Amino acid sequence: MSTLRVAVIGAKGKMGSEAVKAVRNADDMDLVAAVDRDDDLAALTDAGTQVAIDLTHPDAVMGNLDFLVRNGIHGVVGTTGWTDERLETVRARLAESPDTGVLIAPNFGIGAVLTMRFAEQAARFFESVEVVELHHPNKADAPSGTAVRTAQLIADARREAGCAPQPDATSTTLEGARGADVDGVPVHAVRLRGLVAHQEVLFGDEGEIFTLRHDSMNRGSFMPGVLLGVRRVVSAPGLTYGLDAFMDLD
Numbered sequence: 001m002s003t004l005r006v007a008v009i010g011a012k013g014k015m016g017s018e019a020v021k022a023v024r025n026a027d028d029m030d031l032v033a034a035v036d037r038d039d040d041l042a043a044l045t046d047a048g049t050q051v052a053i054d055l056t057h058p059d060a061v062m063g064n065l066d067f068l069v070r071n072g073i074h075g076v077v078g079t080t081g082w083t084d085e086r087l088e089t090v091r092a093r094l095a096e097s098p099d100t101g102v103l104i105a106p107n108f109g110i111g112a113v114l115t116m117r118f119a120e121q122a123a124r125f126f127e128s129v130e131v132v133e134l135h136h137p138n139k140a141d142a143p144s145g146t147a148v149r150t151a152q153l154i155a156d157a158r159r160e161a162g163c164a165p166q167p168d169a170t171s172t173t174l175e176g177a178r179g180a181d182v183d184g185v186p187v188h189a190v191r192l193r194g195l196v197a198h199q200e201v202l203f204g205d206e207g208e209i210f211t212l213r214h215d216s217m218n219r220g221s222f223m224p225g226v227l228l229g230v231r232r233v234v235s236a237p238g239l240t241y242g243l244d245a246f247m248d249l250d
């Protein structure tokens with residue numbers, strides 16, 4: 001069996017160190033490079049890397065992806081902080097390297113991906129919906145990439161179904177009290193010592209509340225999704241946004 005030559009960028013971080021272990025333990029992969037801040041990315045090309053996993057920081061990921069795509073290395077990206085503009089930039093870079101694939105996964109947790117899918121399905125049936133994400137206090141971005149993606153999927157589904165804007169009579173408020181407005185869906189971010197990564201999607205209608213909740217209890221829980229991404233990205237040129245594309249859900 002030929003093995004995939006895999007590198008981890010951000011290898012000393014909380015997620016990166018788990019990814020190093022997961023790749024080492026995978027029979028169909030070889031860990032050929034593990035780099036962190038201030039290391040030279042040339043280590044990846046020197047080692048003949050086929051797929052690189054980026055688990056760094058929103059400020060670092062665009063430069064890393066630029067290097068990967070220029071060198072024809074497939075990318076599996078868990079780093080957050082994505083905007084439409086950033087995604088467009090990655091698409092444009094990939095157009096110049098048509099055999100290269102990049103997966104950007106707002107969340108590698110299988111249950112988190114399913115939460116997003118179920119939220120999208122439920123979106124048109126309820127008058128009100130709000131997203132609450134809860135994370136450890138070392139997180140750089142708020143709201144989380146997962147919460148933003150969840151809200152966008154909900155908003156798209158409601159728009160497609162012709163749903164009216166949701167009711168909200170708030171006329172006086174303190175800044176931030178109603179959360180961030182993501183395409184009309186309020187998103188609230190909690191930062192609390194002791195948490196890892198958690199999300200609730202609250203749907204409401206007359207006399208009925210429907211709640212979806214997902215809890216990541218440790219970072220090892222993301223690794224089956226990371227490895228799935230590595231295995232599938234090599235045959236998925238261009239940009240794939242969301243691990244659901246590799247989960248055969250349809």
Ligand SMILES: NC(=O)C1=CN([C@@H]2O[C@H](COP(=O)(O)OP(=O)(O)OC[C@H]3O[C@@H](n4cnc5c(N)ncnc54)[C@H](OP(=O)(O)O)[C@@H]3O)[C@@H](O)[C@H]2O)C=CC1
Nearest residue numbers: 010012013014015036037055056060078079080106107108
């Ligand atoms: N998609 C998903 O399922 C998940 C995504 N994440 C995301 O992954 C990212 C990493 O999270 P986490 O592991 O918790 O964060 P950490 O801060 O623990 O790890 C990030 C690591 O990347 C290093 N780093 C920073 N800049 C660079 C660079 N330019 N090149 C190489 N390494 C660099 C950091 O070094 P230093 O400490 O010196 O800054 C650190 O070692 C975040 O964006 C987070 O939101 C997290 C969990 C799940």
Ligand SMILES: O=C(O)C1=N[C@H](C(=O)O)C[C@H](O)C1
Nearest residue numbers: 080106107139144145146197
């Ligand atoms: O920073 C984290 O920890 C996480 N980041 C991702 C996000 O922003 O959605 C995924 C998960 O929530 C953990």
